[in-house]
Amino acid sequence: MTVVDDCVRLLGAHRVRSHPLDLRIFAKDAGVRPGHVIAAVFPETTTEVAAIVAAANHHGVPIVPRGAGTGLAGGAVPVDPGLLVVLTRLNRIEDVDLIARTAWVGPGVINLDLSKHLEPFGFHFAPDPSSQQACTIGGNVGTNAGGPHCLADGTTVAHVLAVELVTADADIITVGGDIPDVPGLDLRAVVVGSEGTLGIVTKALVRLTRNPPDVATLLIGFPTVTDAAAMVSGVIGSGIVPAALEMMDKAMVVAVENFVHAGYPIEAEAVLLVEVTGEEASVGSDVGAIVAVAEANHASSIRVATDDDERALLWKGRKSAFGAVAQTAPDYYLHDTVVPRTKLVEVLDQIYSIGDRYGISMLNVFHAGDGNLHPLVAFDAKEPGALEAVLAAATEMVEVSIAAGGSLSGEHGIGVEKRDLMGLVFSPIDLDAQARIRDAFDQRGLMNPDKVLPTGSRCFDASGNALR
Amino acid sequence: MTGIPSLPRGLADIGSVNGDGVQRFAPRSVDEIVSVVEALKAARVTALPVGAGSTFEDVPPPDVDVVVSASAYAGLIDYQPDDLTVVVRAGTTLGTLAEALEAKGQTAVLPETSPERTIGGVVSSGASGFRRLRYGPTRDRVLGVTLVTGYGKPVKGGGALVKNVTGYDLPRLCTGSHGTLGFIADICLKLWPMQPASRTIEVADVNEARFAIYKPLAVLETPDAVMVMVEGSEASVSDTERVLDGASRTGLLWPDPPSSAVNVSVRVPASSTTSAISVVRGAGAEHFVAQHGIGRVDAGFASLPPGAVEELRSRTAELRGVAIITGWKTADQMPDRWGVNPGSAGISERLTSLFDPAGVFRIGQLPGGL
Numbered sequence: 133m134t135v136v137d138d139c140v141r142l143l144g145a146h147r148v149r150s151h152p153l154d155l156r157i158f159a160k161d162a163g164v165r166p167g168h169v170i171a172a173v174f175p176e177t178t179t180e181v182a183a184i185v186a187a188a189n190h191h192g193v194p195i196v197p198r199g200a201g202t203g204l205a206g207g208a209v210p211v212d213p214g215l216l217v218v219l220t221r222l223n224r225i226e227d228v229d230l231i232a233r234t235a236w237v238g239p240g241v242i243n244l245d246l247s248k249h250l251e252p253f254g255f256h257f258a259p260d261p262s263s264q265q266a267c268t269i270g271g272n273v274g275t276n277a278g279g280p281h282c283l284a285d286g287t288t289v290a291h292v293l294a295v296e297l298v299t300a301d302a303d304i305i306t307v308g309g310d311i312p313d314v315p316g317l318d319l320r321a322v323v324v325g326s327e328g329t330l331g332i333v334t335k336a337l338v339r340l341t342r343n344p345p346d347v348a349t350l351l352i353g354f355p356t357v358t359d360a361a362a363m364v365s366g367v368i369g370s371g372i373v374p375a376a377l378e379m380m381d382k383a384m385v386v387a388v389e390n391f392v393h394a395g396y397p398i399e400a401e402a403v404l405l406v407e408v409t410g411e412e413a414s415v416g417s418d419v420g421a422i423v424a425v426a427e428a429n430h431a432s433s434i435r436v437a438t439d440d441d442e443r444a445l446l447w448k449g450r451k452s453a454f455g456a457v458a459q460t461a462p463d464y465y466l467h468d469t470v471v472p473r474t475k476l477v478e479v480l481d482q483i484y485s486i487g488d489r490y491g492i493s494m495l496n497v498f499h500a501g502d503g504n505l506h507p508l509v510a511f512d513a514k515e516p517g518a519l520e521a522v523l524a525a526a527t528e529m530v531e532v533s534i535a536a537g538g539s540l541s542g543e544h545g546i547g548v549e550k551r552d553l554m555g556l557v558f559s560p561i562d563l564d565a566q567a568r569i570r571d572a573f574d575q576r577g578l579m580n581p582d583k584v585l586p587t588g589s590r591c592f593d594a595s596g597n598a599l600r
Numbered sequence: 601m602t603g604i605p606s607l608p609r610g611l612a613d614i615g616s617v618n619g620d621g622v623q624r625f626a627p628r629s630v631d632e633i634v635s636v637v638e639a640l641k642a643a644r645v646t647a648l649p650v651g652a653g654s655t656f657e658d659v660p661p662p663d664v665d666v667v668v669s670a671s672a673y674a675g676l677i678d679y680q681p682d683d684l685t686v687v688v689r690a691g692t693t694l695g696t697l698a699e700a701l702e703a704k705g706q707t708a709v710l711p712e713t714s715p716e717r718t719i720g721g722v723v724s725s726g727a728s729g730f731r732r733l734r735y736g737p738t739r740d741r742v743l744g745v746t747l748v749t750g751y752g753k754p755v756k757g758g759g760a761l762v763k764n765v766t767g768y769d770l771p772r773l774c775t776g777s778h779g780t781l782g783f784i785a786d787i788c789l790k791l792w793p794m795q796p797a798s799r800t801i802e803v804a805d806v807n808e809a810r811f812a813i814y815k816p817l818a819v820l821e822t823p824d825a826v827m828v829m830v831e832g833s834e835a836s837v838s839d840t841e842r843v844l845d846g847a848s849r850t851g852l853l854w855p856d857p858p859s860s861a862v863n864v865s866v867r868v869p870a871s872s873t874t875s876a877i878s879v880v881r882g883a884g885a886e887h888f889v890a891q892h893g894i895g896r897v898d899a900g901f902a903s904l905p906p907g908a909v910e911e912l913r914s915r916t917a918e919l920r921g922v923a924i925i926t927g928w929k930t931a932d933q934m935p936d937r938w939g940v941n942p943g944s945a946g947i948s949e950r951l952t953s954l955f956d957p958a959g960v961f962r963i964g965q966l967p968g969g970l
C-alpha cells in the first residue's frame with residue numbers, strides 16, 4: 133500500500149488526483165518555482181484531514197496544505213515529493229454571531245465570499261488581499277495575510293480568534309477561543325502565519341468588522357515620488373490613521389489606466405489612493421485635513437470620489453494592478469519587503485537604481501501607510517537568463533530593505549522563496565528559537581518541510597539543550 | 601529558600617536578599633540578564649520574573665528560589681513618532697512611557713491602571729485595557745521582543761515594523777506567557793495618535809447602543825450604570841452624544857476596578873456578557889466592571905469560600921467561560937488561579953520545555969501547572 137492507496141481508501145478515487153496533468157497543475161502556486169506532488173487530495177471534513185495526516189505519517193510522506201494556490205512564496209507546493217492537502221471543500225460559514233461579532237469559517241471559504249455573506253448584516257472580514265476574489269481564508273491564516281485595509285484594522289492575526297488545528301500527530305485541537313485572553317500560551321498567534329508548518333487549520337473563528345457608516349476615497353497625484361512619500365508621513369503625523377493609504381508609481385499608473393480607464397492621472401509621477409472611514413462628521417473632517425496635507429506636499433491633482441460607483445472604480449484600478457501588468461510582459465515577480473514608513477523614499481530610490489542596473493522593467497504599487505513595498509518586475513521567463521536576473525535583483529532589493537531596518541515579508545510569507553534569506557534578518561540564535569517553536573508542534577518534520585526556516589536553523593537536542 | 605550555591609562573582613552587585621529571605625536580582629542590561637539566567641540555570645534553581653511586582657501584591661507569589669526584577673532595566677530605547685513605533689526596556693513604567701508618548705500626541709493604548717506598573721509586567725501577563733473594543737488587545741500592539749530564554753540566549757522576534765510576517769510570531773507568543781518562555785527584556789510597541797475629544801455617555805440599552813454607534817472605545821457596565829466611551833474629533837463625539845441621548849460627560853471616566861478581598865475575572869463569549877453579570881451578582885459580588893462586546897466581567901467579593909469559587913466556576917462553565925482569580929487577600933488557601941486547563945495535545949508543554957530545558961522559569965504560572 134502506498135500513501136496514495138490509503139488516500140483513495142479514505143476519500144474515494146474521485147477525491148484523490150494523481151494523473152500526470154493534475155500533478156503538473158498542482159506543482160505550482162502563484163510563485164515562480166514548481167515543486168513535486170505525489171497526489172492532490174480533497175478532504176471534506178476535519179476527520180478526513182486527520183486521517184490523511186495519520187496515513188502520511190505512517191508512510192513518512194511530507195504534507196503540504198493548500199487553499200486556492202494564490203500564494204507568491206512557494207508555500208503551497210512541496211519541495212521534495214509530498215502530499216498536497218487541498219482544503220477548498222471545507223468551505224462552510226457557521227455560527228455567525230452578531231453580538232459577539234464572530235463566525236466559524238472553513239479554510240476553503242473564499243475571502244471575498246465571506247465579506248459578501250456578511251454584507252446583509254452590515255459586517256465584513258477586514259483583511260482584503262488583492263487576490264481576495266480567489267484566495268481562501270485558510271491561505272489568509274497560513275500567511276497572516278494583509279491587504280490595503282490592514283493599515284487601520286491590522287492583519288489576519290488580529291481577526292482570527294481561534295483555529296481548529298489538525299496537528300502533525302493527527303490530533304484535532306482548538307487553539308485560542310471565543311473568550312477574551314484565553315488562559316495558557318497563545319498558540320493561535322504562532323499558528324497564524326506559520327504557512328502550514330505547524331499543522332493544518334480546518335476551521336477558523338474570525339472577527340467580524342462593522343461596515344463603516346461613511347467612507348471617502350481620494351486619488352491624489354504628485355509630481356515626484358518624494359512628495360507622495362512625504363504626504364504619507366504628513367497624514368500619519370496629522371493624527372489620522374486612514375483605513376488605507378496606497379501608492380502607485382508612474383509606470384503602474386499608466387498600466388492600470390490602460391486596463392481599467394478609471395481616469396487615473398497618467399501625468400503624475402506617483403499617485404496615492406487614500407481611504408478614510410467612520411461616522412459622517414469624522415470622515416468630513418478627515419477629508420479636509422488630508423486635502424490640506426496633500427496641498428502642502430505639492431499635489432498636482434486631488435480627486436474625491438463622489439459616489440460608491442466612483443469609489444469602486446478607483447479601487448478597481450488598485451486591485452487589478454497585477455492583472456494590468458500582463459500587457460507589459462507575460463511573467464511577473466512580486467516583492468513584499470517592509471521598511472519603516474519613514475524610510476520609504478530612501479529605499480525606493482535604491483530599488484529603482486537596482487532595477488536600472490539589471491535593466492529590468494519595474495512597476496511599483498504598494499501599501500505605503502505601513503511601509504510594505506511591492507516592486508513588481510515584469511519579464512519574459514522564456515528569454516534566457518531573464519529569471520536569473522530578476523532573482524538576483526530581488527535579493528539586492530531585499531538587502532537594501534533590511535539595511536534600512538526592514539524585513540523580508542510584510543504579508544506574502546517566506547515559503548521557499550525567501551527561506552534562505554532569513555539569515556539576513558535573524559541571527560543563528562533567533563533561528564534556533566524559531567526552530568524550537570516548530571519542533572514543539574512537529575517533531576518529525578513532516579508538516580510543510582523545507583519552508584520558512586533555512587536548513588541548519590536547529591541547534592538543540594531533543595531535550596532542548598544547545599548543541600553548540 | 602535554597603539560595604544559589606555558587607553565585608558567580610560578577611553577579612554579586614546585581615543581587616540582594618529581600619526581607620523575606622528570597623534572593624533578588626535586578627540586572628541592568630541584556631548582557632546582565634543573560635548572565636543571571638545562565639547562573640540560575642547552572643545552579644538548577646527556580647526564578648520568578650517580575651516587573652514592578654504588582655501582580656503579586658494581589659495574589660500570593662509562587663514558591664521560588666529567586667526573583668529576577670526588571671526594575672533596573674528601564675527607559676526608552678528608540679522612539680520613532682513618524683513610524684508610530686517605540687522600543688522600551690521591560691522595566692519602564694506605564695507612567696514614564698505615557699509621558700514620552702503624550703509629548704508627541706501618541707498612545708500605546710495600555711491598560712488604564714496604576715502608572716507604576718511596568719510594560720514588562722503588562723506584556724508578560726497579557727493585560728489589556730478597556731479600550732480594546734476599539735483598538736484590540738495589547739497583544740496586537742506588541743510588534744517585537746527581545747526574550748532572554750530559559751536556556752540563556754537573547755532571542756529577537758518581530759521588529760519595529762507595523763506589518764511583518766517574517767518567521768513565527770514570537771512577540772504575540774510572549775504576550776501573556778507569564779514568564780514561562782524566559783525573561784522579556786525589550787518590547788517594541790505599535791502606537792496610535794491620540795484623539796482630540798472624548799466623552800463618557802450613560803445609556804439604557806447596551807445592544808441598542810452598540811449598534812447605534814461605530815467603533816466605541818468601550819461599553820462598560822458597573823452596578824451603578826452602563827456607559828459608552830468614545831473619542832475622535834469634537835464634531836464626531838458631539839454627533840455620538842446626540843445619537844445616544846444619555847447623560848454625557850467630557851473625558852474618559854474609567855470606573856475603578858474591583859479591589860475587594862477576592863477578585864475574579866470572568867471571561868465568556870462576548871454574547872454572554874450580560875449572563876456573566878448575573879453569575880457574579882448571584883455569587884454575591886460587591887462590585888463589578890463588565891466589558892460588553894469583549895466578554896469580560898471583573899468582580900470583587902468580600903469573601904469567597906472554596907466551595908463558592910467552585911460554584912462560580914461551574915456557573916461560568918455553563919456559559920462556556922472561565923473564572924480566573926486575580927486577587928486573593930484572605931486567610932484561606934487560594935484555589936488554583938486558573939481553574940481550567942485548555943489542552944493543546946502536549947504542544948504547550950513541549951514549547952515551554954524547549955524554551956527552558958532546566959526549568960528555571962517553569963514555576964507553574966500557566967494553567968495545568970506549566
